[in-house]
Every structure is written in structure tokens, then in C-alpha cells.
Amino acid sequence: MILPIVAYGDPVLKKEAEEIDQDYPFLQDLIDNMFETMYNAEGVGLAAPQIGKSIRLFVVDASPFEEEEPKLKDFKKVFINPIILEEEGKAWNFNEGCLSIPGIREDVSRQPKITIEYYDRDFNLVEETYDGLAARVIQHEYDHIEGILFTDLINPLKRRLLKSKLNNISKGNVRVSYRMKFPK
Numbered sequence: 001m002i003l004p005i006v007a008y009g010d011p012v013l014k015k016e017a018e019e020i021d022q023d024y025p026f027l028q029d030l031i032d033n034m035f036e037t038m039y040n041a042e043g044v045g046l047a048a049p050q051i052g053k054s055i056r057l058f059v060v061d062a063s064p065f066e067e068e069e070p071k072l073k074d075f076k077k078v079f080i081n082p083i084i085l086e087e088e089g090k091a092w093n094f095n096e097g098c099l100s101i102p103g104i105r106e107d108v109s110r111q112p113k114i115t116i117e118y119y120d121r122d123f124n125l126v127e128e129t130y131d132g133l134a135a136r137v138i139q140h141e142y143d144h145i146e147g148i149l150f151t152d153l154i155n156p157l158k159r160r161l162l163k164s165k166l167n168n169i170s171k172g173n174v175r176v177s178y179r180m181k182f183p184k
Contacts, residue, residue, distance in 0.1 A: 001033045010183045012052055019081045034058075035059050044061060045061075049145060063075055075134055079116070088111055101151060113135055
């Protein structure tokens with residue numbers, strides 16, 4: 001089932017999300033719905049707060065970046081209750097966007113390598129290290145469950161210049177090809 005994506009301005013996007021356990025109601029259905037919603041919106045990641053659920057869950061499929069990084073060919077993962085244990089390396093800029101903030105893209109500086117601990121879809125505890133675009137996609141989605149948006153990480157002057165566009169998004173004055181839920 002394709003779910004509406006919560007737009008910029010909704011308080012759920014600025015809230016630190018809660019951990020869940022393997023008995024979370026309809027977890028497998030929720031994960032399937034999140035992938036379907038992400039694909040419908042042509043995204044590479046989707047965090048639960050973006051569908052209005054303040055829980056520590058996100059999904060990624062970085063395979064659209066396969067041309068740039070061939071190792072991402074089948075990079076499809078579920079992250080439950082993740083914790084980034086370490087970020088390392090010299091930060092680098094990359095142009096990011098967000099399904100909750102349509103039409104806005106900005107360069108965001110992130111470290112190129114992370115080590116993360118999380119539960120997978122079957123609730124197995126996993127610790128892995130990622131680099132490059134995989135690390136970046138994970139960091140972006142991880143920020144969502146921490147209540148951080150990519151616009152929080154850009155230069156304050158650029159953020160001020162985007163203020164009217166951001167306000168228009170929160171009012172629903174934006175055209176998108178997918179369902180969205182706008183703040184009241």
C-alpha cells in the first residue's frame with residue numbers, strides 16, 4: 001500500500017523517534033508499504049517519520065546509484081533501531097534531496113565512512129561498515145529518526161534563502177507526483 005509522505009513543517013519530522021521491538025504491530029506489512037511508497041516516489045530511502053510514524057525504522061535501496069558505485073547494484077536494506085557507532089574520514093559534499101522536501105536540493109557535507117549497528121528485517125542484530133554513497137544514504141535516513149532534516153545541515157544563509165520555498169511546501173503549494181500529507 002502506498003502511503004502519503006509527510007511534508008516539511010510537520011512536527012513528526014523534527015522529533016527523535018522511539019525504538020520498537022519485534023512485536024511492533026504489522027511490522028512486516030509496514031516495511032513492505034514503506035518500500036512501495038519509496039519506489040512510487042522514486043526515492044532511495046524512506047524513514048518511518050516521513051510516513052507519520054515516530055519510530056526508529058528506515059528502508060533504503062541505493063541501487064539507482066549503481067552506475068556511480070557498482071557495489072550498490074542490489075543494495076536494499078531495512079534498518080530497525082539503528083545506532084551509528086562511528087563516522088570517519090574527511091567530510092565531502094553531495095547534492096541531497098528529500099521526499100518530504102520536494103523540489104529542493106542542496107549540497108550537504110557528510111563523512112564518507114560509517115559503522116552502524118541495527119536490527120535487520122528479521123530482527124537479527126547486525127554491525128556493518130559502509131562508505132561512499134551507501135553511507136550517505138544511510139546517514140540521511142538516520143538523521144530523520146533523530147529529528148534532523150538535510151536543510152538543518154546547510155549553510156544558514158542558504159536556509160534563509162529557501163525559507164519561502166519551505167513555507168510553500170508546508171502549506172501544500174508544491175507539485176509532486178506522489179501522495180503527500182501537509183501540516184494542518
